Amino acid sequence: MKRENLHSCKRIVIKVGTSSITHPTGKINLERMERLVRELSDLHNSGRELILVSSGAVGAGAGKLGRTPSSLPEKQALAAVGQGLLMQMYEKFFSEYSKSAAQILLTRDCFADPSRYLNFRNTVFALLDYGVVPIVNENDTVAVDELKFGDNDRLSAMVACNAEADLLVILSDIDGLYDADPRRNPDARLIPEVATITEAMEANSTTKGSSISSGGMATKLAAARIAMSNGIPMVIASSDERSAVRRIAGGEPLGTFFVPSREGYAARRQWLAVGSTPRGVLRVDPGAECALLHQGKSLLPSGIRSVEGDFHPGDVVSVRSESDLEIARGISNYAAGDVRRILGRHSGDIAAVLGVCDYEEVVHRNNLALV
Numbered sequence: 333m334k335r336e337n338l339h340s341c342k343r344i345v346i347k348v349g350t351s352s353i354t355h356p357t358g359k360i361n362l363e364r365m366e367r368l369v370r371e372l373s374d375l376h377n378s379g380r381e382l383i384l385v386s387s388g389a390v391g392a393g394a395g396k397l398g399r400t401p402s403s404l405p406e407k408q409a410l411a412a413v414g415q416g417l418l419m420q421m422y423e424k425f426f427s428e429y430s431k432s433a434a435q436i437l438l439t440r441d442c443f444a445d446p447s448r449y450l451n452f453r454n455t456v457f458a459l460l461d462y463g464v465v466p467i468v469n470e471n472d473t474v475a476v477d478e479l480k481f482g483d484n485d486r487l488s489a490m491v492a493c494n495a496e497a498d499l500l501v502i503l504s505d506i507d508g509l510y511d512a513d514p515r516r517n518p519d520a521r522l523i524p525e526v527a528t529i530t531e532a533m534e535a536n537s538t539t540k541g542s543s544i545s546s547g548g549m550a551t552k553l554a555a556a557r558i559a560m561s562n563g564i565p566m567v568i569a570s571s572d573e574r575s576a577v578r579r580i581a582g583g584e585p586l587g588t589f590f591v592p593s594r595e596g597y598a599a600r601r602q603w604l605a606v607g608s609t610p611r612g613v614l615r616v617d618p619g620a621e622c623a624l625l626h627q628g629k630s631l632l633p634s635g636i637r638s639v640e641g642d643f644h645p646g647d648v649v650s651v652r653s654e655s656d657l658e659i660a661r662g663i664s665n666y667a668a669g670d671v672r673r674i675l676g677r678h679s680g681d682i683a684a685v686l687g688v689c690d691y692e693e694v695v696h697r698n699n700l701a702l703v
């Protein structure tokens with residue numbers, strides 16, 4: 333993939349670091365945040381879908397209370413103070429441009445547990461359909477070590493993969509990846525494009541974050557690995573650069589471009605089709621088969637004839653024709669027992685049968701891959 337092709341990307345995840353939206357005092361840098369929100373709002377007006385991954389909760393909390401955290405509970409306490417402040421300011425600025433923002437706080441297990449993962453995807457897709465800009469951060473206050481991403485660089489890459497983004501832009505206080513540490517070596521040169529992350533790059537990228545931010549170049553490279561192997565192009569650029577996201581999404585050669593692997597690119601939803609292990613089978617009638625294969629539709633209970641296996645919401649199921657040909661694989665919104673109760677029924681009957689109707693579809697199109 334070439335940089336010029338980025339102009340066609342629709343869904344963009346933008347990650348901003350603490351230093352990009354706060355002053356060294358920790359207080360929110362209103363001018364920068366406003367500039368960012370104005371730019372994103374304009375991109376949104378141009379028809380792009382945006383997901384913002386924003387750090388800065390610990391920093392904003394530290395700025396508000398005038399404290400520098402030294403322990404984990406102190407950081408978590410400051411994040412609890414700062415997260416609300418961050419959202420308050422984002423909400424204010426996005427509203428000025430008639431945009432709605434939404435807060436999503438995640439921990440690492442959200443991507444490991446199938447039903448949480450499914451809820452995350454479904455919520456993000458619903459927000460994007462509503463034209464809302466989701467603003468994601470780690471749920472720092474409850475994220476104990478084993479549930480932690482620890483840094484928002486990797487979190488943003490996971491979000492980009494799970495929300496099937498077309499581009500990930502990491503805005504930072506550095507304008508890209510260098511062949512040596514530019515803070516120590518004046519001859520260091522910016523690498524404009526990376527097709528493969530080498531050991532030398534890793535070795536040169538040992539910079540760490542600060543007491544209020546966790547990233548550094550090492551975590552950005554880790555994010556790049558995740559994005560590239562999942563077929564998602566990624567760019568690291570300076571948040572000082574005017575209209576950086578708009579220019580990157582227009583194909584301009586800003587910062588460092590990490591080229592997605594071709595396999596990943598082709599295989600975006602293919603993990604569902606080939607790499608997943610179905611926990612059950614949904615056998616569908618010819619009408620549903622045609623709707624799935626030729627009309628890009630979701631799988632509704634009315635088209636299901638029978639159910640095999642014992643699966644839970646969030647598990648992968650195999651969708652098969654009456655003649656037992658596998659048509660698709662998808663993530664089921666309902667447990668096997670519930671699908672048995674609603675199969676053959678109209679979606680409007682789900683609430684009457686199950687007592688509640690959280691989803692009209694058994695498998696939403698967003699969570700389905702044709703085999």
Ligand code: GLU
Pocket residue numbers: 350386387388389390391411469470472482483484485541544545546547
């Ligand atoms: N979640 C942290 C915060 O909002 C930032 C983590 C990071 O710097 O990557 O302050």
